[in-house]
Amino acid sequence: MRDYRSYERVEPIYFSGEIFFPVGLFLAAAMVTYILLYFFGLGTAIFFNVVIAWCGYFYVYYYGKLNSKITIEFLKGVSLIILLLLFVDYGAYALTVYQKTGIFDGLYFAIWISILLGVPAFYYIRLYSLHYYKKKSLAAIYFKSSFGVYHDRELLMYIDSIAFVNSSQKLISNLKIKNHNCFYSDEELAEMNAYSRNYDLKKSAFSSLIYIPFDADQFEMSWYSLIEDRYYKVNVSFPFHKIVLEQEKYPLNESERIKGKKAKRFYLQLYQRGGFKLYNEDVVLLDYDCTPPSIIQDSVKQEKLADHRKRHKYYKEPEYFSKLIDDIRTSNSIEKRQTLQDKLLPWNLKFSGLNLGNYIETYDAYLKNYRLEKEDAAQFAPRYLPNEITFVYRGSYLFSWLTIHIDTLKLDECIDFVKDEDSDEISFLLHFDNPDGENLEFVVKGNERQVSFKDWEIVIDERHKKNMDEEQYERQEDEKKRELLKTAWNFVFAKNYKEAQKNCDALLAMDPKYGFAYFLEARLLWYTEGFETCYSKRDYFFAKTAHEPAALAHIYNSFGCILDLEKRYEEAVVYFKKAITINPKEPIYICNLGEMYYKLKNPSKALREAKKAQKLGYESDMLTEILENKGKISSKEE
Known part of the structure; x- marks a missing residue:
């Protein structure tokens, strides 16, 4: 893939004020030259320019160097600065001649001012033109999308590479994988606050905005599964025709040619036995249950294991890390969570005790995030089980102030307990004792049975809650x-x-x-x-x-x-x-x-x-x- 071209970010062009520093020095030198020309003549003015060119460049050229021996490169630099100074000084010379003789050579002055102003103008015009051309060219070759890689927290992975490839035009996406996620021990998780703990338990392995070539026909990936001790490599056909593209709207001050196209967020889910699923909100693009393992040299494997251990504070010691892998291998939790991820169940949710104006945002086991109005949530519909339920209050803006983090495995066990043969419909009943979101009673109810569910944790955004309370108080007043x-x-x-x-x-x-x-x-x-x-x-x-x-x-x-x-x-x-x-x-x-x-x-x-x-x-x-x-x-x- 060395010959393949990937997306190269075009840096924005800024008209920096730093340019005025050298310009100011040249103008100051020209003003001094004008005084010397008027009172002392041409020889003195030229001598002054030679001296300041030599001294100034000597300071810049030899700054921080122990050796101050005069070199050819130094003399070339001094000569160039002298020529620039004398060219800028022509304006002072023309003014002096006009004041003393009344003669003004308009042609030479016009040529001088045209070059003096035209060169920087041409430079910036060329710079902005190239910038526009590069962005337009890239927008015609690549579209953008946010991209997230996910796998079970206990399925420890070392991802080497992920690429979307257009083989005919030798174009490749610009993913740069950083394997930096840390697996925290139970002791470390217990020391964290609720927000940090739940964030680290559910965060993606990789998330970034990426650029994918149009008409990509191949998807390539390679990764090492530490728990399985297997290395996987895939190169499969990519169904580009399934992707729904739309025009990018932002930034508003750029043309559509530069903004280009975008697609909805891509999700890549990695499973055991080399299985993976690539999908977005519109369609499943790739879905493989398993991939044959590839050969990996033992030295390379040990490097990946050592690099993985470095990310962990508690498990960086080899014996702790080996025990972690053994404990995960002997448990069945990864398989249970993987089965649960694809489980659709008709459920509804009703909540009470909060102030009016709340709707919920649900993040489920399938990694889908969607909004439900209170009335819609109360209707039974086939849905994946929720991982998070966030309450959002409508005010002067939307306050996402309370989140319930749910142990989905424990929730599934409760569902199995209350579910009967007559109906698969399950109700989640949430009652808060007060509008502050505390003292929650979470009930899971089937057709005839119900049970109090306890495996959840509330996280309140205190800043949003304070703003919400103040706004509600003002509204009530x-x-x-x-x-x-x-x-x-x-x-x-x-x-x-x-x-x-x-x-x-x-x-x-x-x-x-x-x-x-x-x-x-x-x-x-x-x-x-x-x-x-x-x-x-x-x-x-x-x-x-x-x-x-x-x-x-x-x-x-x-x-x-x-x-x-x-x-x-x-x-x-x-x-x-x-x-x-x-x-x-x-x-x-x-x-x-x-x-x-x-x-x-x-x-x-x-x-x-x-x-x-x-x-x-x-x-x-x-x-x-x-x-x-x-x-x-x-x-x-x-």
């Missing part, structure tokens, strides 16, 4: 305030201002910054103490609602209505305009402004605002009147 405000306005409409004021005071005690409570307070002040008292405190109400635009707009609209009742239409216009500026999508403010123009006998403006309000879906008797009268108020209506 907001609902309380809305209900209290609604009750207060019912009292207002019933002209029971005393009870309405009590609710208003309770709202402000609950939240002194609640803007709509101040809107209520302003209305109550108007209704109980009159126009002058309310209007005199307008600055107070503006200040109290300034942080809440919706409430502030209501306040301005309210004072506009007060001025309307006082027939101070010109002043009311100012307040309605301010309300519209704050909230231009509220049609009632626009209609109120139109009404003021209507009463001020400005038909064009009245009709204009009325049409705006109508367009926003607003309806009222006054709006209809303005539209029917085309903005002209009659003396009778006035």
Whole structure:
């Protein structure tokens, strides 16, 4: 495979600010040269450039070297820097000549400035063009997909290579396997927190984004199974036609030609006896029950065993490692888990005790991850047994705050205990004693029997839970305030201002910054103490609602209505305009402004605002009147 081409990542091009450092030095040298040319002449200026070129390059060239003997390479470097300095200095020379003689050679200057600016521009244009061409070429040859390799935790593996091959075009995928997973002892697992323990028990052997050649026709893999003491090599036909490709959407600022195609995540599951399954969400691509073992030299095998031991803290000693392998070989746990992985069973799940708004994400024994709404989970359907059940709360964003890690083997034993001959349907009943996700009762129920299941472990994401609790508390407080405000306005409409004021005071005690409570307070002040008292405190109400635009707009609209009742239409216009500026999508403010123009006998403006309000879906008797009268108020209506 040495002659085969694999995907080579194209590094992004950055216009780094570091380029300005050498440019700045050359410009500084040119400025000094200009001064020397103007006052001391050409010879002094050239001598200055030779000196700084020699000294600067001497420092760079011999930095960190013990020998400072002058070499041909050093002299070549100095000469090149002198030529660059003199070329940049031509601009200073042309300026000096023009100042002293009034002669300006436009042709030479144009050539100079074209080269000075054109060379770096050409360099970056070429750089970006090559970058685009390389990415476009690679996108036409390879598609990308996330790729995960999985095997039973106790089926210790040393994976040499995995490759997707296009043999006709000599293209190969870019997988670089890192055998770095550690097998932790029971003592080490017991010392871990719940999150780390479950992560290490279930993590993949390899996971990465990979690039696979289009029209790949071969799949190759080689690996050593330590438990079986067998080495396997496969080279099989790859069914590329089964892969469903789709256009990559990201990044949004790149063209589709560069983004290329992608496929859904590939899963490679390794089994005993050289069996393996390659599949994704759409289809099973390869499925082999067994593979004949290949010959491996004993020295190579010992190297792999030694390398595998190095990854383990507890089992790095040969005797501990040998005992681990013997214990695994004598147990039957790998076979049980492998059988369980393909076991489909009609089950449902019901949960209670948590706050509303949760759905679940299930990670099952088949390595499938899927989402279930509460109602869907309660329906029986053939599914693989769950390894993990994660509860996700819908809020301002999705909080995946609680995960139940399940011993699937123990769960299967419980299922066998409760299942009867009449029905295969199994129910998982989860009841939490409190909304915090603690004190779980997990019941496995068959047709007639049920049993309490205990082999699970809860992991709570404290950060997500804190954010969720804070958001729920704010939501509950907001609902309380809305209900209290609604009750207060019912009292207002019933002209029971005393009870309405009590609710208003309770709202402000609950939240002194609640803007709509101040809107209520302003209305109550108007209704109980009159126009002058309310209007005199307008600055107070503006200040109290300034942080809440919706409430502030209501306040301005309210004072506009007060001025309307006082027939101070010109002043009311100012307040309605301010309300519209704050909230231009509220049609009632626009209609109120139109009404003021209507009463001020400005038909064009009245009709204009009325049409705006109508367009926003607003309806009222006054709006209809303005539209029917085309903005002209009659003396009778006035």
